[in-house]
Amino acid sequence: MVAQTDTTGTARRSDGAPPVVGVIYNPRSHRNRGRDLDIAGRPNIHVAEPREREEIRAALAQFAALGVQYLVINGGDGTVRDVLTAGLAVFGLDWPELAVLPKGKTNALNVDLGAPAGWTLAGAVDAWEQGQRIERRPLVVEPAEGGNEEPLVGFILGAGSYATGVRAGQEAHRLGAFNSLAVMVTAGWGVLQALFGSDANPWRRGVQMELRLGSDGNALPHAGAGYEGRRSIMLASTLERFPGGIRLFGALREGLKIVTLDRPGRRMLAMVPLLLAGLKLKDPDSRGLHYSTADMFELVIADEYILDGEAFPPGRYRVSQGPSLRFVVP
Incomplete structure (x- = not known):
């Protein structure tokens, strides 16, 4: 057989x-x-x-x-x-x-x-x-310092305002929006909150986090805007297409991809819908927008992170690619 x-x-x-x-x-x-x-x-x-x-x-x-x-x-x-x-x-x-x-x-x-x-x-x-x-290949998330905790396996990992967005998405579900519609409703609401909210607004204030890429542990740079060490959002995934056709990782498609956004100015926030539609910025790192690829990375975060829709506690984690899985489609 x-x-x-x-x-x-x-x-x-x-x-x-x-x-x-x-x-x-x-x-x-x-x-x-x-x-x-x-x-x-x-x-x-x-x-x-x-x-x-x-x-x-x-x-x-x-x-x-x-x-x-x-x-x-x-x-x-x-x-x-x-x-x-x-x-x-x-x-x-x-x-x-x-x-x-x-x-x-x-x-x-x-x-x-x-x-x-x-x-x-x-x-x-x-x-x-x-x-x-x-x-x-899914993401495998495990404590960086070892221990007895079972590794988690999933496809979309996020933190910062992404966690806020997941909670807003749950509200969109209660209002009857699902799949790509829920994603678009949540993204639009998040941009409005970040544009017009104060620094106390959870969509703007960011989360204390540190990322070290690859086996060499090279620290992801911070553009210097806002509070050093805090980032507005972090997303990582091995998926290549996303709900609503959004381009989360710019031109990157294959493998483990990471996008982070430092605390941005309102002009950058106003560009988010265009960025998600595929707009390419010249020198995005200088504006606090970082697109990266790596075989693995270490995440140290002071707040919850989200893996495929569920929140998990803050800590220090190693994120890598899991086994190659073969999915059947028609």
């Missing part, structure tokens, strides 16, 4: 047998209020509905014992983060192929992969044989 990959990135069965499929189904995800388990009774499909994070690893270990070749995650970005975090100890570097059904509120990973918004479990299983494969 092996899959062969041709030069176009599609896979086909060499023996015609269906894959052994494991499904992690999150019944609490935004779009899982109905059921999408019509084909769950097939003998090659195994479904787990973990209610707590602690149950996810046990479900994945059972899938590994069953020889699952195809892991379907039915949930949003937070569900993906929890499954990848739990699965790191189970699969290590040797993961089954994956598919993500976009059942959350923003579904940023699925925007990057390009799977249809209404993708179903039946559609994902059908795509295994002839679908395209897209490789992505």
Whole structure:
């Protein structure tokens, strides 16, 4: 039961047998209020509905014992983060192929992969044989000083006003805005707050943070505007496309990308919509806007950071790229 990959990135069965499929189904995800388990009774499909994070690893270990070749995650970005975090100890570097059904509120990973918004479990299983494969490496976030804490695995890490934006995005969700619309509503509101707010406004005051890039630990420079050591926003990701078509990392696309913004002047803030649309600045570093790539970096932060929509405590962290994962899309 092996899959062969041709030069176009599609896979086909060499023996015609269906894959052994494991499904992690999150019944609490935004779009899982109905059921999408019509084909769950097939003998090659195994479904787990973990209610707590602690149950996810046990479900994945059972899938590994069953020889699952195809892991379907039915949930949003937070569900993906929890499954990848739990699965790191189970699969290590040797993961089954994956598919993500976009059942959350923003579904940023699925925007990057390009799977249809209404993708179903039946559609994902059908795509295994002839679908395209897209490789992505997630971020791995772990304490820089070691310890017993489990590494976290996800795709979008942010801090500063990004954390404020996530909270505002949750409010946009309550008002009925989801996916790209929620991102655009939040971004627009954030720019207005930063433009017209005082230094006490959380969109403007920034967060004390330090970034050291690469194995050499080169400190990311600060342009000197505002308070030394504080930055307005930091984002890191390995994704290449984002909700709403925004260009978070300028011209950078592949690998681990980082963008940071020192405390900016209002003129720079007024340019944010243009920057997100792809405007290229001459010498952005001198204006406090830094685009970087690295194989890893160290983050020391005095406030919470956000990984795929959830807040985690301040501290000193090492951020690197995780295993190469193959995602199936139609």
